[in-house]
Amino acid sequence: MTTVIKNGTVYQNGQLIHADILVAGKKIKAIAIHLSGDKTIDAKGKLVSPGLIDLHVHYRDPGQTYKEDSHTGSLAAAHGGFTTVGAMPNVTPVPDTPELMQKMVNENQRKGVVHILQYGPITKNETTDIIPDYFGLKKAGAFAVSNDGKGVQNAETMYLAMQKAKENNLVLAEHAQDDALFNQGVINEGKWAQELNLKPITELAETTQIARDLLLAQKTCVHYHVCHISSKVSVELVRLAKAKGINVTCEVTPHHLLLTDEDIPKDDPNYKMNPPLRNKKDQTALIKGLLDGTIDMIATDHAPHAKKEKTGSMQSAAFGITGSETAFGELYTNFVRTGIFTLRQLLGWFTDKPAKTFALKNVGHLEPGAPADIAIFDINHAVKIKEEDYQSKGVNTPFTGDEVYGATVLTMVNGEIVYQRDGQ
Incomplete structure (x- = not known):
């Protein structure tokens, strides 16, 4: 089973590029244009980050x-x-x-x-x-x-x-x-x-x-x-x-x-x-x-x-x-x-x-062979920070109620989706 994240703006090696990311199992298999896979995640207009x-x-x-x-x-x-x-x-x-x-x-x-x-x-x-x-x-x-x-x-x-x-x-x-x-x-x-x-x-x-x-x-x-x-x-x-x-x-x-x-x-x-x-x-x-x-x-x-x-x-x-x-x-x-x-x-x-x-290995970067730890953000549309959306048990923050850009759309760890915003 492979998944391709298509059409996003990808942060790789300190640069922002337009590319697709192919995920196979727990790892990134390829980063290039015009990739295809068994499943597609459309990241058009989104930021794709390690x-x-x-x-x-x-x-x-x-x-x-x-x-x-x-x-x-x-x-x-x-x-x-x-x-x-x-x-x-x-x-x-x-x-x-x-x-x-x-x-x-x-x-x-x-x-x-x-x-x-x-x-x-x-x-x-x-x-x-x-x-x-x-x-x-x-x-x-x-x-x-x-x-x-x-x-x-x-x-x-x-x-x-x-x-x-x-x-x-x-x-x-x-x-x-x-x-x-x-x-x-x-x-x-x-x-x-x-x-x-x-x-x-x-x-x-x-x-x-x-x-x-x-x-x-x-x-x-x-x-x-x-x-x-x-x-x-x-x-x-x-x-x-x-x-x-x-x-x-x-x-x-x-x-x-x-x-x-x-x-x-x-x-x-x-x-x-x-x-x-x-x-x-x-x-x-x-x-x-x-x-x-x-x-x-x-x-x-x-x-x-x-x-x-x-x-x-x-x-x-x-x-x-x-x-x-x-x-x-x-x-x-x-x-x-x-x-x-x-x-x-x-x-x-x-x-x-x-x-x-902290000299950490295999984290913080996107490249073929690296673990598929990936986050996708919507940087073009504002959302309101709501207490009912928190996953934490704690709600102790002064930022509740703010309207912000950059909400997380999807988070993947070792190729598995661990968070996905409703409706995505």
């Missing part, structure tokens, strides 16, 4: 599956055009032994409709100063390590972790947060925190830990990756470190590109995320950092919560918003259609760049 990659998601599985699980999270990813994701280890129990890691990897494969890569933790239980068996975790399937949700507070612990990560050729992805400076805040320090009478978070909680870690990364030569970078100073630190040859990469979220603290209309928990929405200067620096290559990729930090956890005041609500199902459309609409980014740039930050950054 399946997008999102290396920062939270699937809450095991332990908090009332918020999300590997199945619903992966359905949400497919709805957003993502075919490969990286799941953070802040679950219960934390997969900090080879046995727990192997169990998680097996469950991800069993439940997921997309490729779910699994992070191991930097430290045991993410809260101690004990370094797990990185060799065993990697052998069991961990592709990188992170304590996302928690910063590593002890510099010696981070130094030892970087040494161990380097020994085992693992990327160390850090949620940069100094808890003493964070001081249980809920919103960026500034005018809006004062007007809303909410406890502020200084950017120093992020920047001081990045500065510390960059010096440790320079000493250890580890691949140090900064999660969800959010401030102008953070971008400047990474830019300087790269110029000095430090092996550092970083990511930015769609919501930090799209919103600032000035966009928070009231004390609304849907705008509460960590790191918080910063100011206009920070937002401008993030956009510039993407364009000049300081920031390597975009990742959603998809963080679903139950409705009861995102009601009331920001002071007591949970941190985090969902992102898998809104990311591409929001960014295409607000940045590509306005001429700030090119379509090739946006696709690169979601495909080529994350694959290269």
Whole structure:
């Protein structure tokens, strides 16, 4: 059984071309014009892309599956055009032994409709100063390590972790947060925190830990990756470190590109995320950092919560918003259609760049012999983002109700359709 995707605009090797894609079994057989197959998918007027990659998601599985699980999270990813994701280890129990890691990897494969890569933790239980068996975790399937949700507070612990990560050729992805400076805040320090009478978070909680870690990364030569970078100073630190040859990469979220603290209309928990929405200067620096290559990729930090956890005041609500199902459309609409980014740039930050950054094989590109991980987007017609269309258990996002271009029409993983928009 073969399937041909015909008449689309195909993103291949950094270029947009008009071509057909022939899929045979789990793999791409050919990319050319005038191809035919047993089944035809007409992509006329549509964008055909490698399946997008999102290396920062939270699937809450095991332990908090009332918020999300590997199945619903992966359905949400497919709805957003993502075919490969990286799941953070802040679950219960934390997969900090080879046995727990192997169990998680097996469950991800069993439940997921997309490729779910699994992070191991930097430290045991993410809260101690004990370094797990990185060799065993990697052998069991961990592709990188992170304590996302928690910063590593002890510099010696981070130094030892970087040494161990380097020994085992693992990327160390850090949620940069100094808890003493964070001081249980809920919103960026500034005018809006004062007007809303909410406890502020200084950017120093992020920047001081990045500065510390960059010096440790320079000493250890580890691949140090900064999660969800959010401030102008953070971008400047990474830019300087790269110029000095430090092996550092970083990511930015769609919501930090799209919103600032000035966009928070009231004390609304849907705008509460960590790191918080910063100011206009920070937002401008993030956009510039993407364009000049300081920031390597975009990742959603998809963080679903139950409705009861995102009601009331920001002071007591949970941190985090969902992102898998809104990311591409929001960014295409607000940045590509306005001429700030090119379509090739946006696709690169979601495909080529994350694959290269984390040295992932057989993902993020379309070519004969590669797995048939493909996404088709409608970039010519606007659709309204509706809560009832979400595949995730979480609906905690301020983007519901927006009209966007770039809705996912179809997502294919290993040649199998895992999402298809109604009526297509």
